[in-house]
Structure formats: structure tokens, C-alpha cells
Amino acid sequence: MRITYKGDYALKTILKLSINYGKVLSIHKLAKDLDIPVKFLEQILLELKRVGFVKSRRGKVGGYFLARHPSKIMLGEIIRFVDGPIEPIACINDNYRGCNDMYRCIFRDLWKKITEQTSKIVDNISFEDLRRRFTDKKFLAYTI
Amino acid sequence: MRITYKGDYALKTILKLSINYGKVLSIHKLAKDLDIPVKFLEQILLELKRVGFVKSRRGKVGGYFLARHPSKIMLGEIIRFVDGPIEPIACINDNYRGCNDMYRCIFRDLWKKITEQTSKIVDNISFEDLRRRFTDKKFLAYTI
DNA sequence: TTATACTCTACTATATTAATAGAAATTGTA
DNA sequence: TACAATTTCTATTAATATAGTAGAGTATAA
Secondary structure (H helix, E strand, C coil): CCCCHHHHHHHHHHHHHHHCCCCCECHHHHHHHHCCCHHHHHHHHHHHHHCCCEEEECCCCCEEEECCCHHHCEHHHHHHHHHCCCCCCHHHCCCCCCCCCHHHHHHHHHHHHHHHHHHHHHCCCEHHHHHHHHHHHCCCCCCC | CCCCHHHHHHHHHHHHHHHCCCCCECHHHHHHHHCCCHHHHHHHHHHHHHCCCEEEECCCCCEEEECCCHHHCEHHHHHHHHHCCCCCCHHHCCCCCCCCCHHHHHHHHHHHHHHHHHHHHHCCCEHHHHHHHHHHHCCCCCCC
């Protein structure tokens, strides 16, 4: 697993929408507050919309909002969608189907173990959990 | 952490040299047995030599061999050297020095936890351990 | 002396990453 | 109805990383 800028942006955006659940936030507002290039965020949000994480409203008071409650969106879902599989190496995905490479097979168990451990973390934390952590930390100096 | 082809090649090469500890193997032999492009492996071995993982002998019966006993080479050392830090996201390396991005800070603990768990695996397995696993598996159909 | 092997520097092709550009469609409101 | 703010869509681009390839040079055992 490697989190790219795109993934980082997506996670921060979903968190922001979670904190503001119920409201509609414009791309411009999100991009400004999260320090993300507007046009890049635009693309990310369109993808997140197509797959059903967020919804949008056009026009004057338009913007984006979460399609589900933050408690129903797991961190791992966003990571996998934006940055691909959790696995540390590509070829583990098809479960080493037809693996006749003995050296690779020795490492296989390790990559699987790492994948399982990482998944256990990201698949058990929802954006509601993150939102709660956020408010608990009380970053009063910042504007939410 | 993401293991690239280069990293995969390096790991398999060190394992091969561990299994054949005490012998000298040529690039050609290694490349052929491990199915790695010769000139690519050449580069990788030079890097591994410069940093002291392997040593080499030139000339007619030349080749490469481990600079240390397999029990003294940890998996994580090779991974970090070839494919960089274990962290799933780049900016965690400097420990978020001067982090005034509250959204990032929320994720920070997670990336640290994932990093710690992964490190715990790769930093506690030596190539001697891997060699033992290999012989225990008794892949008799293959040529070691 | 020669065959075999490592050494070194440079080059290249492709994919991924991280954007940027601009025109079109929608919608609330004055 | 006009318009301003907003999303939508398609294309393009620049930079970097990845995965090699090429070729000339150096060392060494027999």
C-alpha cells in the first residue's frame, strides 16, 4: 500500500465532509480549506461520486455531500478505491495463481501477513471514528 | 511500503545467495535461475555491493556472495535500501515536523501504527530464517 | 594470452502521478 | 428572464518513477 497525493486528498475530503455531515460544501471551499488544487479535487470528487461515496448538487447553492453516514464509510474503502489494493506487491492479488516461482513463494506468506494486518486497521475504522477523534482533539485554533 | 520489481529481484537474489552461502554465484547464473534481466540485476548487485550487503570477485571464477551471514541480514534492511521507507505515505518520514494540517494529523497515528506493525515483521525476519523456511518446504522438484 | 566475469556511465521507453485547461450544463435568485 | 455560481466532462501536459538496455572498460584464473 502506498498513499499518493490523490489518496491523501480523497481521505481529507471525505473527513471534511464527515465533519460537516448534513451540509453541502463546494469544491472551491473544500479545495481552499484543505489546500488541494481545485481542478484536481474536481476530478477526485467526480470519481468518488461515480462510485457512490458522495453526491452532489449543481447550481448556485451546489456542492458535495456524503452519500452515506460517516459510520458507514470505512477508511479502507476510500484507500482501495483511490490508490488500489492494500497489498505491498502487485502479484499477490490473484493469490499467486499458477505460482511456480519458489523464491517468490517464500515471500508470499509475509506479504499476506502484512496485508492482513494493514487491512485489519483500515477496514475497522470509519470516518465517524475519525470525526470523533477530530472533535476530541479540539483543535480550537482551526476553523472546522 | 510498495515492493517494486527491483525490490522483488533484490530480495530473491539475497535469498538465493543465502541458500548458497559460502559459494560464489555469477550474475549470469543468478539472473537465469531467478528470471531477472541480466543488465538490470547487474545494477542492483552493484548497489547492494556499494552499501555492503554483498561482495564480489572478478575474473574467471568471479561472482557475488554475501558480505555477512544470512542471520545478520534482515528483510527490512533490503526493502528499505531498495524500495525506500516502510511508511505508507511519504510525509510521515520527518515525523510530520511542523505539521499544521489538522486533517493530516488525524491520519498520522494510523500511518504510524501501520508502519510499526509492518516494521515488526520485516525487521524480525532474517534471510537465515527465510533460508530455513525454504529448505523446510523441500521444493524437491526445483534446482536450488 | 584469452575467456569469463565484474564495473561503470549513459541512455531509453513506458507508466504513473499530479496536475491544468476550457467549454458545457445546471440551478437558485434578483 | 438573465446571470452568477456551481458541477460536469474531455483532453492535454509536465514531472517523476519504474524497468529496463547498451556498450566500453577493468580484473583475474587458467
